[in-house]
Amino acid sequence: MKEIWDNRHRKSIGRYNRITEFANFCFLNYLKGKQGKLLDLACGKGADSVFLHENGFTVTAIDYSSEAINQFNYIQRKKGVFITSLVRDIQEKLPFETDSFDYVFSRIGLGYFDDKTTKKIFSEIKRVLKSEGLLMFQVKSVNDRVYGSGKELEKDVYELSGYIRHFFSEDYARKLLKDFNIIYLEEKKLDNGNAYLDVIAEKK
Numbered sequence: 001m002k003e004i005w006d007n008r009h010r011k012s013i014g015r016y017n018r019i020t021e022f023a024n025f026c027f028l029n030y031l032k033g034k035q036g037k038l039l040d041l042a043c044g045k046g047a048d049s050v051f052l053h054e055n056g057f058t059v060t061a062i063d064y065s066s067e068a069i070n071q072f073n074y075i076q077r078k079k080g081v082f083i084t085s086l087v088r089d090i091q092e093k094l095p096f097e098t099d100s101f102d103y104v105f106s107r108i109g110l111g112y113f114d115d116k117t118t119k120k121i122f123s124e125i126k127r128v129l130k131s132e133g134l135l136m137f138q139v140k141s142v143n144d145r146v147y148g149s150g151k152e153l154e155k156d157v158y159e160l161s162g163y164i165r166h167f168f169s170e171d172y173a174r175k176l177l178k179d180f181n182i183i184y185l186e187e188k189k190l191d192n193g194n195a196y197l198d199v200i201a202e203k204k
């Protein structure tokens with residue numbers, strides 16, 4: 001999967017460099033006027049990280065695609081900003097102290113893993129988040145147009161050409177977030193058939 005992502009990022013050089021709707025939604029509703037340490041998991045080329053940095057957050061960004069992080073660093077140099085950006089696989093233990101972030105953000109970064117790995121990632125997110133810290137994430141939902149394409153590996157997890165997708169149901173998200181207070185959990189269906197689950201939750 002890492003090679004697939006490196007290739008995708010290489011082919012889309014110069015694109016996906018604008019703040020996403022989800023980051024804007026999080027900012028306007030939950031982050032405006034706030035400050036603190038924010039971790040962006042699976043940041044891609046870092047457009048949302050740059051936006052959040054420019055709005056006063058101390059951002060650390062992680063992606064396992066070195067191609068994505070190289071492009072992110074190039075954009076940073078051009079803009080004259082410095083954001084800690086690391087090439088890391090989020091399936092591994094996160095390289096941070098316990099209780100070290102006020103916010104964890106991930107746009108379409110947490111839906112590539114089987115159930116066991118997903119649970120491990122959420123337990124790591126909980127570990128690095130401070131108490132009452134906010135987790136904000138967007139994933140593809142079970143009502144997405146490509147749900148069911150490819151080989152079913154386990155419930156709601158499909159593999160197509162070496163690419164694994166885990167589609168979240170509301171029920172699954174709620175179960176993952178048993179140690180969080182869910183503040184917002186909504187499915188968003190677009191006209192093109194894409195369907196997302198947007199979630200904001202506070203660590204208990």
Ligand SMILES: C[S@@+](CC[C@H](N)C(=O)[O-])C[C@H]1O[C@@H](n2cnc3c(N)ncnc32)[C@H](O)[C@@H]1O
Pocket residue numbers: 005006016020041042043044045046062063064065068088089090091106107108109112
């Ligand atoms: C759809 S892109 C989203 C990028 C960015 N968050 C955005 O919204 O533009 C998914 C990203 O997840 C990254 N990714 C996938 N699996 C990962 C893993 N195990 N560890 C770290 N990053 C991963 C990919 O390299 C890719 O950049």
